[in-house]
Amino acid sequence: MTRQKIEIKKIDNISARQVTFSKRRRGLFKKAHELSTLCDAEIALMVFSNTGKLFDYSSSSMQQVIQRHNLHSQELGLSEHPSIELQLELSNQTMLSKELAEKTRELRQLKGEELQEMTIKDLQKLEKLLVGGITRVSQAKNFQEDRVLKDISSLKRKEVQLMEENWRLKQAQHLTPENGHSSECITIVCSSLADIPQDYDTSDTSLKLGLPFPD
Incomplete structure (x- = not known):
């Protein structure tokens, strides 16, 4: 005789329910013991009856x-719910x-x-941004050009000053006695004339100052 398959639902008859509970509990504990023995598993079962008995x-x-x-x-809760610091770090990484x-x-x-997906408003904003950037670039360019022109003007003034200084040095060089003779040579000539005897006869009684002629 085959066993009839019973419907899994609450047993209304109290006596039948208690008998079924007792049989199924013993069968459940037996299966747990077999599973622990066969598979070396660590098992614990707790069952409370409808009367509250453990x-x-x-x-x-x-x-x-x-x-x-x-x-x-x-441990499972920590892995499923990371710490606040870890959550903040993940949030910052996502934001970055x-x-x-x-x-x-x-x-x-x-x-x-990538302009195809932009709206008219976005394109107008981008155009305004580009115009502002071009203006700033133009201002920076003009500033650099003005500075270069000022540097060139300063160099030209220095060039003129150097040319004037060079001209003054040349003029000062032309004012010195020619052929490299200095005033010391004139003093030596005058001393030589003073050593001539007074009775020295000469037809030319005039005194000429100047450099002696070479023989």
């Missing part, structure tokens, strides 16, 4: 299995990645790329 089974120590379960639950992607897209648009 029935339990443990392959080793019930307290040890419960502590192991609690520790595993804490988005900002980097946005700036990269803006840079490409400034170069005239």
